[in-house]
Amino acid sequence: MSQLGVNIDHVATIRQVRGGKEPDPVKAALIAELAGCDSIVCHLREDKRHIQERDVRLLKELVQTKLNLEMAATDAMVKFALNIKPNQVTLVPERREELTTEGGLDVISQREKITAIVSLLQEQKILVSLFIEPDIAQIRASAKTNAMMIEIHTGQYANSINPEEELEKIVEAVSFARKQGLRVVAGHGLTYRNTAQIVAITGIEELNIGHSIISHALFVGLDEAVREMLEIVRG
Numbered sequence: 001m002s003q004l005g006v007n008i009d010h011v012a013t014i015r016q017v018r019g020g021k022e023p024d025p026v027k028a029a030l031i032a033e034l035a036g037c038d039s040i041v042c043h044l045r046e047d048k049r050h051i052q053e054r055d056v057r058l059l060k061e062l063v064q065t066k067l068n069l070e071m072a073a074t075d076a077m078v079k080f081a082l083n084i085k086p087n088q089v090t091l092v093p094e095r096r097e098e099l100t101t102e103g104g105l106d107v108i109s110q111r112e113k114i115t116a117i118v119s120l121l122q123e124q125k126i127l128v129s130l131f132i133e134p135d136i137a138q139i140r141a142s143a144k145t146n147a148m149m150i151e152i153h154t155g156q157y158a159n160s161i162n163p164e165e166e167l168e169k170i171v172e173a174v175s176f177a178r179k180q181g182l183r184v185v186a187g188h189g190l191t192y193r194n195t196a197q198i199v200a201i202t203g204i205e206e207l208n209i210g211h212s213i214i215s216h217a218l219f220v221g222l223d224e225a226v227r228e229m230l231e232i233v234r235g
């Protein structure tokens with residue numbers, strides 16, 4: 001049975017539009033946990049366009065399940081993570097002009113740097129996950145960094161007009177990663193319509209979902225939106 005991590009970034013996106021205090025992503029995290037999710041995910045971007053440092057500090061205090069901090073592989077972010085000590089860090093690529101995380105991390109070209117970051121974080125008992133495309137060469141490189149986990153980027157699958165082909169790539173990637181001894185989670189672009197097919201893949205322990213849940217919450221409330229997704233994720 002897979003688990004559900006709820007990404008609360010877009011609650012912060014709405015707050016930042018007015019630069020005030022509402023809606024508070026920390027409150028959203030607590031509601032998502034009460035609804036039964038298994039972890040809280042947030043992405044502290046370098047441009048701080050949605051989640052702020054204050055949010056991460058409060059989340060670390062209040063989250064009772066597991067806090068998964070997504071961040072770029074930079075010195076400043078590593079310093080911040082070592083200070084906060086979330087349960088998990090997911091390293092993601094970041095480009096300032098992108099609307100959302102486009103594509104996975106290129107572990108192959110940055111292997112030395114990523115290996116050093118993995119070591120610094122894992123020494124402090126922070127689980128490190130690398131957000132990568134379902135690509136065998138990237139998985140092989142990821143295993144060599146000593147990271148314990150990868151998150152397969154499901155964006156291509158979610159946006160494809162031929163999702164079966166993309167699904168096949170994910171199935172192969174998960175199987176290869178498990179053989180390398182990696183733990184595997186998945187996320188990005190998953191919705192109430194396209195998540196069941198990913199849940200059906202053996203070997204994926206958790207799905208990280210944000211935009212679709214927060215969008216649905218506008219109409220049914222966050223508690224109900226999380227519960228509906230949990231039904232899909234838990235089969």
Ligand code: PXP
Nearest residue numbers: 101131187188189208209210211
């Ligand atoms: N996983 C990672 C690593 C991400 O960067 C994101 C987006 O912040 C998600 C999952 C969630 O994507 P979505 O908001 O499309 O569900």
